[in-house]
Amino acid sequence: MRQLEIDPRLVGMLAALAVIWVGFDLLSGGAFLTPRNLWNLSVQTASIGIMACGMVLVIVTRNIDLSVGAILGFVGMVVGVAQARWLPEVLGLEHPATAFIAVALGIGVGGLIGLLQGGLIAYLGIPSFIVTLGGLLVWRGSAWWVTQGQTVAPMDGRFRMLGGGIQGAIGANASWILGALACIAIIAGMAMLRRRRLAFGFPVRPGWAEGLLMGLSCMAVLGAVAVANAYPIPAGVARRMAEAQGIPWPEEGLFIAHGLALPVIVALGVGIAMTVLATRTRFGRYVFAIGGNPEAAELSGVNTRRTLMLVFGLMGALAGLSACIATARLNAATNAAGTLDELYVIAAAVIGGTSLAGGLGSVAGAMLGALVMQSLQSGMVLLGVDTPLQNIVVGLVLVFAVWLDGAWRRRLK
Known part of the structure; x- marks a missing residue:
């Protein structure tokens, strides 16, 4: 293992994933490890995995973003209304450019929201917990105001490809x-x-x-x-x-x-791009330097405020992309979209080895953590477990992951 230079926690996650898959397959009578269920599982993981990539950088800087689920819901509503009402009046129905404009709009709106919240955190000194908790309430309420609570459907045919299915x-x-x-x-x-x-x-x-x-x-x-x-x-x-x-x-x-599936390809592409950004660019080095020691990073000439704002802007843009995938998959924009997604995203990042103390984390681990979380949910749905019990299990897994992270850090010291 030392010569392979593989992180033991990554091996542990793979082992845990194998146990989860085999366990659910036995309990479901062989229904879990089927091509159909695994294909659907990969599609369901895509949106959470994309947001988990951004959450890694947020947590690495010793911050948190509780608003990603609400941003997803709000951006999904905006994208849905754009396709169903605004763009058809200008371009007509099923125009080839509609899908591209909708995706660009989703990423742009999400990025602007992230920059706004990041600016409040970086330049006004408001704790990220408070800003994003407020954002959770603001954007969830704003999603309702966009259409007065009405569900918007259907979506553009080319846009639906982004959600998977036969066309995707x-x-x-x-x-x-x-x-x-x-x-x-x-x-x-x-x-x-x-x-x-x-x-x-x-x-x-x-x-x-x-x-x-x-x-x-x-x-x-x-x-x-x-x-x-x-x-x-x-x-x-x-x-x-x-x-x-x-x-x-x-x-x-x-x-x-x-x-x-197209959303899986998009998620993997985002994961690769975010890995390169985090490990092969100056911006990525600045992010980890801020998480390791903010004071030392600032004294070294790092513009910590701008970097922090850009991290939240990137998180918002990824939430906007996830909103496009989730909306396309449902073929509708609903007010309930993204509910509790912040829990799954944070859990995925922490399970993937991102330390809440900052300065440590990996994009690949977060995406694997997203697959673990979605496997738990998918397996429990397959077994007919009630939603409240599903939430209990996810909460316990998150607490266990944080404890495990603390134990690992103490072991390294």
Whole structure:
């Protein structure tokens, strides 16, 4: 394990995820570990995973954002009204530009809200807990005022692709191509990093350890693609698709795979981009420096106020993107969207190894934590567990994760 240089907490999370999956599969009679359920699980995790990427940077700076769920609900309403009422009057129904404008609007509105809250925290010195708690109430109430509590539906056809479903899946061939490109990128990236470390005289992993990590990473990618391609489109829909394209329908039917879902691809892209931002840019180094020692960071010339405001702005933009995915998945904008999402997002970041004391966290761990949290919820829904009990379990898991983080930090000292 030392030669592989893998964080033991990451291994622990993977082991916990395996226990959760196997346990729910046994309790559900084999219904959990099916391509259909795993595909749906990945889609359900996408919006939480995207927001968890931003929450990592917020918590690393020794702050918290309790308003992400309310921002999601408010931005979802704005995006829904834009598609159902505003844009059709200008562009007409089902215009090709509607979906792109709606997504840009969602990200922009979310980013502005985040910058506003970040400015209050950074420049006025108001604690983030108070600002975002107030934001939770303000934006949840504002979502109601946008439409006076009415649900807005349906969404633009191209916009709905962002939520997954049959239209939001890229198919088997495209999924295999994307998986192969991901494997090539993993191998090339790890080889380039190894070459750079050798060039500067830094220690590197043994060759066998490097090869093992490359192999395991590629196996995980290709395994995920295989599971996505094992989930077929329903026979009735497949038949209509075949008839529309003039393909004769055989007696045994046709197996048409969903492939990877678009929201999952977007979430993985956000995760990669946020990892690069956090670990390979000056901004990322400033964020972790502020979390490690704010006074020292400021004395070193870091503009801590601007950096902190930008962190909250980025969190708001990611919440806006998640709002687009959640709205597209429901094909409607509702006032209840995003309720308690802040709990799942914070829990995902903390379970993923982000320390509430600041200065420590990883985007990959947060996304894995989001998958753990969503697996718990999905498994309990599959078993018919009541919503109040689901909330109890999530709360206990969050408390346990914080205790575990404290115990780990004490062990390191």
